[in-house]
Amino acid sequence: MRQAACYEQRRHSSILNTTEGPMTEASTTRAPKSDVVVRFAPSPTGYLHIGGARTALFNWLYARGHGGKFLLRIEDTDRERNNDDAVAAILDGLRWLELDWDGDAVSQFARADRHREIANDMLARGAAYHCYCSPAEIEAARDLAKAEGRPQIFLSPWRDRDRSEAPAGVKPTVRLKAPRDGETRVADHVQGDVTFPNKDLDDLIILRSDGNPTYNLAVVVDDHDMGVTHVIRGVDHLTNTARQTQIYQAMAWTVPAFAHVPLIHGADGAKLSKRHGAQGVEDYRSMGYLPIALRNYLVRLGWSHGDDEIMSNDQLLQWFDIDDINKSASRFDFKKLDDLNGHYIRLTNDAELVTRIGDMLAHLNFAELRALAVDAKAPARADVALANEVANLAPGLRDGPALKARLADVGDDKLLAAMPALKERAKTLAELVTGALFLVAETPLRLDDKAAKLIDDEAKATLDAIAVRFETVAEWTAAALETDVRTYAEQTGAKLGKVAQPLRAALTGRAVSPPVFTVLEVLGRAESLKRIGDITR
């Protein structure tokens, strides 16, 4: 099977020989910072991790804000855990977040020959050597070091031994001949100057015994070949950076600028995992977060611009800088994301929301969502709540596409008409749909407990009386209906709530809903009277 050199054909040909800069609006571009080139280099794990998403965002903002390039490279040198679906998921995530990259996504694996070439070059110039130690030997040495309380670094005896002494039949690895004395300094835009004593850095393997390059070599060679000027990545790579710096030095290559960003933890301060509710950006899409809201939320995790909270893309491009990123890890707070998302939902026009809802529904599988087992303490997911409500109100709709189709049957105009009322009480697109479910509910409605409580004999009598009036209301609009109901309430001395609540229950099956008069208008006279009749009969 042919291994593609890159994962996707885009407008440009290979980034490695593309020289023109990307298109960025002049108004949002700062003075070019000596041709910035950054890259996002995820390994194909199957989804775009939320922390990776922020790293990508930081890179993207830095590149676009400086009129530079934002490149993509897939770190797929480990063939065992690589597959095309995993890569596609990451690209999908980036596209959904609206982070566009320049050129094609480069496959690191496809560049193995080049990596080997450099390894041989290093061998030739005495910057690397063959090591004939077996994995078992190395492990034993490390165990001993650990037992004796020494640093767990492995000092290969082959560093100074001649190849002629090599045991027969053993395929050697190639190790970097790292300096033993002095220290290696990493000048980092986030972490500051961090120095590592060279005695604590062992000779890392750059070529496996099977001849394949390792990550640390590949990264350096690729970053160098791609002309990367700024490496923005997670702090988990900081120690690697010291070793990678030694490779740059061995090759006499220019060391790029570094910015190691802190990690994102779950609400409890622990590493983000499945039990926190969501790891991949696809989960956030499923829950109905808007890309712009997620971006705004993520950029504020570890970075700030004074007291600014809600920032436009243009402002971010203008303001974002790696020097302003904090060093400490932060915790993911769904409540704040919800607030931002609600804000952006209210800012988005109704037609676009309808479109976005359609996009979201196309991806939802209700059975899967309802089966989603997350930690009880994890925040409730809006998409799961939606799936549950669908099961209650419209059990015939098995998945998102079915709901989408049903909504289309009812008419986009109805959803659109309800949108102003819906959007100010929703934090997510999923909540928007949950609120709109009365449109597609199967009748006769199954009232939930709270709604059922609102329907007693008195309420039924009221509904009967109201139904009679509704038969003849001249204009079926929210305003006219409200006037009519208010008139009725005044005439009978009833509080408006005494009429509105039973009406709400009869029309939506719920004690909470968008304003009843809006519900009436959107449902239409026939459907409204039918639902009221279902209750009183």
Add this chain to the structure above:
RNA sequence: GCUCCCUUCGUCUAUCGGUUAGGACGCGAGAUUUUCAUUCUUGAAAGAGGGGUUCGACUCCCCUAGGGAGCGCCA
């Protein structure tokens, strides 16, 4: 164990030695209201602990405690 990093309201953060330590989310109270929301007003809420340096420290230095990352022929 070794190396490196971090520590301001519950959470995200502002503060470039001098502030009543500010903002946002969340939480409490109130107003608006047909439910729920939205919106508005308002309240409570923080410099981990201990030493220095300084006229003055959240801010600089040291120690302690707590937390995190790394220590692979993974990336």
